[in-house]
Amino acid sequence: MLPRPNRLTKKKEFEKTYQQGKAVGGEFLLVKISPNQENKTRVGIVVSKKVAKKATERNKIKRRIREIVRSEVLEGKTVGDIVIIAKRSSEKSSYQELKADWENILLKLS
RNA sequence: CUGAUCUGCGAGACGAUUGCGCUAUCUUCGGAUAGCGAGGAAAGUCCGAACACCCUCCCAUUUAGGGAAAAAAGGUAGCGGCUAACGGCCGUCGUUUGGGUUUUAUCCUAAAUAGAGGUGCGAACAGAGACGUUUAGCCUUGAAAGAGGCUGGCUCCCUUCGGGGAGAGCUUCAGUGAAAGCUGAAGGUGAAACGGCUAAAUCCUUACCGGGUGCAAGAGCAAAGAGGAGAGUUAGCUCUCCAGGUGGCUCGCUUGAGCCGGACGGUAACGUGCGGCCCAGAUAGAUGAUCGUCUAAACAGAAUUCGGCUUAUCGCAGGUCGGGCUU
RNA sequence: GGGCGGUUGGCGCAGUUGGUUAGCGCGUCACAGUGACAUUGUGAAGGCCACAGGUUCGAAUCCUGUACCGCCCA
Numbered sequence: 157m158l159p160r161p162n163r164l165t166k167k168k169e170f171e172k173t174y175q176q177g178k179a180v181g182g183e184f185l186l187v188k189i190s191p192n193q194e195n196k197t198r199v200g201i202v203v204s205k206k207v208a209k210k211a212t213e214r215n216k217i218k219r220r221i222r223e224i225v226r227s228e229v230l231e232g233k234t235v236g237d238i239v240i241i242a243k244r245s246s247e248k249s250s251y252q253e254l255k256a257d258w259e260n261i262l263l264k265l266s
Numbered sequence: 267c268u269g270a271u272c273u274g275c276g277a278g279a280c281g282a283u284u285g286c287g288c289u290a291u292c293u294u295c296g297g298a299u300a301g302c303g304a305g306g307a308a309a310g311u312c313c314g315a316a317c318a319c320c321c322u323c324c325c326a327u328u329u330a331g332g333g334a335a336a337a338a339a340g341g342u343a344g345c346g347g348c349u350a351a352c353g354g355c356c357g358u359c360g361u362u363u364g365g366g367u368u369u370u371a372u373c374c375u376a377a378a379u380a381g382a383g384g385u386g387c388g389a390a391c392a393g394a395g396a397c398g399u400u401u402a403g404c405c406u407u408g409a410a411a412g413a414g415g416c417u418g419g420c421u422c423c424c425u426u427c428g429g430g431g432a433g434a435g436c437u438u439c440a441g442u443g444a445a446a447g448c449u450g451a452a453g454g455u456g457a458a459a460c461g462g463c464u465a466a467a468u469c470c471u472u473a474c475c476g477g478g479u480g481c482a483a484g485a486g487c488a489a490a491g492a493g494g495a496g497a498g499u500u501a502g503c504u505c506u507c508c509a510g511g512u513g514g515c516u517c518g519c520u521u522g523a524g525c526c527g528g529a530c531g532g533u534a535a536c537g538u539g540c541g542g543c544c545c546a547g548a549u550a551g552a553u554g555a556u557c558g559u560c561u562a563a564a565c566a567g568a569a570u571u572c573g574g575c576u577u578a579u580c581g582c583a584g585g586u587c588g589g590g591c592u593u
Numbered sequence: 594g595g596g597c598g599g600u601u602g603g604c605g606c607a608g609u610u611g612g613u614u615a616g617c618g619c620g621u622c623a624c625a626g627u628g629a630c631a632u633u634g635u636g637a638a639g640g641c642c643a644c645a646g647g648u649u650c651g652a653a654u655c656c657u658g659u660a661c662c663g664c665c666c667a
Contacts, residue, residue: 165550167514200550211309212566216554223555227473251555 164200164237173200173237175180180264182257184246185221188239189265198234199225203242208239217242 164170177188192198201221203214221240246254 170550210566215567219554
């Protein structure tokens with residue numbers, strides 16, 4: 157889990173990022189990012205039931221994404237509200253594949 | 267060795283680095299340290315209860331509160347018990363069935379006479395009442411499918427020869443007899459062969475259960491906006507108070523029909539009292555990531571909380587029954 | 594998290610006291626008709642009634658479980 161100040165917690169914050177954010181897609185992930193006022197990094201992760209039917213598998217994907225993103229948040233390289241959406245293909249992806257996909261997305265962003 | 271079924275136990279371990287939630291303590295308010303941190307099914311939501319609100323009615327009515335007799339609808343159904351409650355569990359009767367004893371059992375491993383005492387084999391079914399018929403059905407097969415009625419055949423009786431009345435209902439064999447419809451036995455068709463079967467369809471009766479909604483129940487604090495009152499002010503507007511309650515926050519939220527140990531009562535389910543323990547409480551939702559060694563490691567992630575049932579599923583041990591092989 | 598509903602030919606739907614061979618509309622195919630089509634007419638094919646058990650003599654229908662799809666509650 158990420159520290160509380162670095163999470164997106166309200167439904168409105170999610171929707172705002174959805175509508176105003178810039179979208180970048182990878183093989184397994186879809187990232188929406190929009191700048192916020194406090195100049196902080198706040199992250200929300202979405203894994204829908206369409207991706208994986210079992211709750212244990214959805215949790216697993218979430219945990220892996222969190223772990224990948226954590227270093228990013230702590231170092232504060234990327235700033236803004238970020239929503240990471242898992243694509244259907246991410247159900248069978250490994251940790252290393254997810255991490256490579258994330259780094260690829262960061263390259264596209266910069 | 268293997269299959270089925272039942273019961274019980276466990277649910278990867280250790281080490282390193284790093285990260286999250288709650289609680290406690292300390293704090294230079296940045297944080298630090300310590301402890302604890304998913305399941306047997308957390309699941310399906312198929313039942314039941316606690317708790318909260320609403321509805322009906324009754325008692326008390328100044329209130330606070332306490333209750334479910336009656337009505338509707340629905341559910342349950344051998345009998346007895348357990349329980350907060352249940353469609354659950356335990357015991358027992360019944361029906362069907364398997365195994366065993368000494369060949370057949372009404373017997374049950376101490377297993378076939380008599381008496382006394384002790385012990386009490388396994389599995390499945392799901393059972394109130396109405397001599398079950400008021401509501402209904404029995405496709406098909408067959409000569410015939412409850413009784414009664416109708417139609418046709420058969421037997422007997424009567425007959426005005428038009429018919430009428432009574433009776434029995436498959437086949438074979440045996441008995442009695444003039445004759446089989448009677449009596450007894452065996453057998454055929456069929457799911458069922460007679461006063462039969464079906465009720466996990468309906469209706470009626472009896473007993474028991476008040477009903478509904480569900481923690482997104484519900485309760486509190488309260489920015490904003492809209493409303494009312496008062497004061498200041500020429501007015502715009504500002505301030506104060508009241509009621510109300512959106513965003514938000516807090517409570518409900520984890521000490522509980524709790525867990526462990528041994529004692530007593532009971533055939534058992536379970537109960538009684540004693541001692542010890544505190545064991546998740548999040549709110550976009552918390553033990554994951556990267557390694558090393560061993561390893562067979564499945565199904566799978568709490569969201570108000572419990573008791574069951576059902577479904578998913580890895581490993582080990584034991585009981586019962588069946589099958590195969592060897593001695 | 595809590596509460597509900599649905600699944601029947603290719604598509605949209607009927608089908609309840611359980612009982613002949615599960616129907617309807619559109620679509621499909623064949624034939625007729627036309628110079629050729631459309632409209633029209635005649636006929637035909639196409640169903641494991643989502644799946645698996647159970648109750649029953651008999652199940653699309655009743656009961657239980659499973660799978661999939663959808664709706665409502667802040």
